[in-house]
Amino acid sequence: MSVTGICHVCESAAARHTCELCGQAVCRDHWRSTTGVCLACARGTGGEM
Ligand SMILES: [Zn+2]
Ligand SMILES: [Zn+2]
Numbered sequence: 001m002s003v004t005g006i007c008h009v010c011e012s013a014a015a016r017h018t019c020e021l022c023g024q025a026v027c028r029d030h031w032r033s034t035t036g037v038c039l040a041c042a043r044g045t046g047g048e049m
Contacts, residue, residue: 007029009026
């Protein structure tokens with residue numbers, strides 16, 4: 001199995017998603033499936049929690 005990368009938020013979990021805003025790889029816990037962006041971007045844009 002190949003791991004594409006490490007989550008750029010927690011830097012410990014395997015990244016399974018890519019933020020549509022910053023393009024960074026993020027893990028499931030730090031990716032908002034509702035918006036398709038990472039937690040950092042979700043906060044910055046004032047999007048829904
Ligand atoms: Zn993470
Ligand atoms: Zn992002």
